[in-house]
Amino acid sequence: MTQHPTRQERPKGTPVNIIMSDPAINPQDSKSQSAVAPSAAGIALEHVTKRFRTPKGQLYTALHDLTLSVAPGEFCAVVGPTGCGKSTTLSLISGLERPSSGEVYVMGNPVTGIDPRIGYVFQTDAVFPWKNVLKNVVAGPLFRGVPRDQAYERAHDWIARVGLAGFEDRYPHQLSGGMRKRVALAQTLINEPRILLMDEPFSALDVQTRNLMGDELLQLWSASAASVVFVTHDLEEAIALADKVCVITAGPGTVKGIYPVDLPRPRNVAEIRFEPRFVELYQTIWEDLRSEVMISYERAKQR
Amino acid sequence: MNVPSNVDRAAGMTSPPDLGEGVTLREPGALRRRLLVNGLRLLLLVVIIGGWELGARLFVATKEAFGIDPFFWGQPSGVWAQLVTWVRDGTSQGPLWEQIAVTLEEAIIGFAIGVVLGVVFGIVLGRNHFLADVLGPYIKAANSIPRVMLAPLFLIGFGLGIQSKVALAGVLVFFIVFFNAFQGVREVDRNLLANARILGASNRQLSMHVIIPSALSWILASLHVSFAFALVGAVVGEFIGGIQGVGLMVQVAGANFNANGVFAAIVILAVVALVAEAGVTWLENRLVRWRPNQATDATL
Numbered sequence: 001m002t003q004h005p006t007r008q009e010r011p012k013g014t015p016v017n018i019i020m021s022d023p024a025i026n027p028q029d030s031k032s033q034s035a036v037a038p039s040a041a042g043i044a045l046e047h048v049t050k051r052f053r054t055p056k057g058q059l060y061t062a063l064h065d066l067t068l069s070v071a072p073g074e075f076c077a078v079v080g081p082t083g084c085g086k087s088t089t090l091s092l093i094s095g096l097e098r099p100s101s102g103e104v105y106v107m108g109n110p111v112t113g114i115d116p117r118i119g120y121v122f123q124t125d126a127v128f129p130w131k132n133v134l135k136n137v138v139a140g141p142l143f144r145g146v147p148r149d150q151a152y153e154r155a156h157d158w159i160a161r162v163g164l165a166g167f168e169d170r171y172p173h174q175l176s177g178g179m180r181k182r183v184a185l186a187q188t189l190i191n192e193p194r195i196l197l198m199d200e201p202f203s204a205l206d207v208q209t210r211n212l213m214g215d216e217l218l219q220l221w222s223a224s225a226a227s228v229v230f231v232t233h234d235l236e237e238a239i240a241l242a243d244k245v246c247v248i249t250a251g252p253g254t255v256k257g258i259y260p261v262d263l264p265r266p267r268n269v270a271e272i273r274f275e276p277r278f279v280e281l282y283q284t285i286w287e288d289l290r291s292e293v294m295i296s297y298e299r300a301k302q303r
Numbered sequence: 304m305n306v307p308s309n310v311d312r313a314a315g316m317t318s319p320p321d322l323g324e325g326v327t328l329r330e331p332g333a334l335r336r337r338l339l340v341n342g343l344r345l346l347l348l349v350v351i352i353g354g355w356e357l358g359a360r361l362f363v364a365t366k367e368a369f370g371i372d373p374f375f376w377g378q379p380s381g382v383w384a385q386l387v388t389w390v391r392d393g394t395s396q397g398p399l400w401e402q403i404a405v406t407l408e409e410a411i412i413g414f415a416i417g418v419v420l421g422v423v424f425g426i427v428l429g430r431n432h433f434l435a436d437v438l439g440p441y442i443k444a445a446n447s448i449p450r451v452m453l454a455p456l457f458l459i460g461f462g463l464g465i466q467s468k469v470a471l472a473g474v475l476v477f478f479i480v481f482f483n484a485f486q487g488v489r490e491v492d493r494n495l496l497a498n499a500r501i502l503g504a505s506n507r508q509l510s511m512h513v514i515i516p517s518a519l520s521w522i523l524a525s526l527h528v529s530f531a532f533a534l535v536g537a538v539v540g541e542f543i544g545g546i547q548g549v550g551l552m553v554q555v556a557g558a559n560f561n562a563n564g565v566f567a568a569i570v571i572l573a574v575v576a577l578v579a580e581a582g583v584t585w586l587e588n589r590l591v592r593w594r595p596n597q598a599t600d601a602t603l
Contacts, residue, residue, distance in 0.1 A: 091497075094497075094501060096497055096500070096501070114500055114501055116503060118501060119501070120497070120498070120501045122494050122497070122498060124494050125494075126492075126494040126495055126497070126498035127498075128495060128498075128499075128512065128513065128516070129593055129594075130516040130517075130519075130591070130593040131512075131593070132593075139499070139502055139504075139512065140502040140503055143499070143502050143503035143504045143505070143508050143512075144502075144503040171592075171593045172593075173593070173594070187498075187502065188502075191502065191503065
């Protein structure tokens, strides 16, 4: 797998506090990067700030001046401590939320609503409990006006691709957590998204299932050429899956560092973590992430 | 499934049946337990009815020294005799089945009107926050009125016939179903909504595929209570001013100091309500097949 060029910009004056241990895996130096037109990127967030009004009426800044871009076909993992605005980033890209300031581009166009080229796999189960597997998977094409027989044909195909053939008429509550995630994957991928957003999709699964799902995701992704933004709190998972790892600071979230992952593909998610290069990357990125995790932890204790 | 948080108990709001516990009958000893439960149920019935009857007979035997005075409180054998008389000879207003049919008709029409209006208003107001804000105080005010008090008004407006009872039953049912539908729409999982929107659902598809199915378990749970309320509406309406129906039978029996007649009418109403309840449970199990544990034995 080739390394995609990353286009990380940093506003002037933002301190770059990254421990430089290995020049080969340094985050890109902001000065050497020229600003690339957002149209060239699959996804581009430019100086995005997002504030929410809390129930008490105060303003809460979830994201502050976040700039990130993901090339077409690139797999970008986003890691950060809890409450740093990782999920908010995804809802901004998906068009479910609008940024308070800054601009979000998808395939070169500013995001104004929900873009049909986007797929979103949620952290919690978002499959429809009152629809069986087949009806869940076929929902997307039917919503989008694909003719019925064509939609069902595609649904059967996708159910087989995620390994659920024979389970078409089961309801979600009759499936295991891993199987429900497969339904969610098929439900999202059947729309053939160019942009795939994933919000800690496997966090509720046990470690073995998570690794298996990771492998399957990589397989499905390599056949699709979609850009992926994969949010996780698990750094190992991030490195094992992604082309680049983006570390977000403790809230308000902004990009702390971006690390290209130059591990060869195809990868085996369970075994790649024994590679010396993996361990090296892990140590470097963890150095960066640790301080943010500590900040977030201290804050949580004070509350 | 969420338990309703800001529930309006006054409106007879109900939470959907608990989905957590499943009753499997294949466990060892399950048959024995079932026999025991049914045996105890029967025993309880025998003790209560038998005690009552004995108490009444004791009262007569001891020359009113102690026991239960059957003149005021009736006695099971008297209730049974009254039922037999009604079935055989008809009531003072006409044949018994006609009275039941009239009351049922009022209750069912009122129930249907109340449910349809309740579901429609609940879903519309649940989806439209602006409208809900505007109408909120009025709905709360209307809900705080004991609605049985509307009976005289409907009687003036719609007359002594069936319409006034239908209106009362409909109003009682409407508020229960409305609040459940409203809450059901408001409690729809935000993730499911976001997921459907990203999958490409239009507003109408969002309603049909996410909001209504999700609210359905709330609405169906409310139907259990609301049919009972429809019967209350019909009976109270007949009670206050009617020319036919079980409510009138109660009223006539009461006015004639016929305690056994009142109890007999209550027994008839109870049987009708139980049959209706079984119908609602059947409907519920058909409509929400997707639920982890269907409300088969859990709903008492």
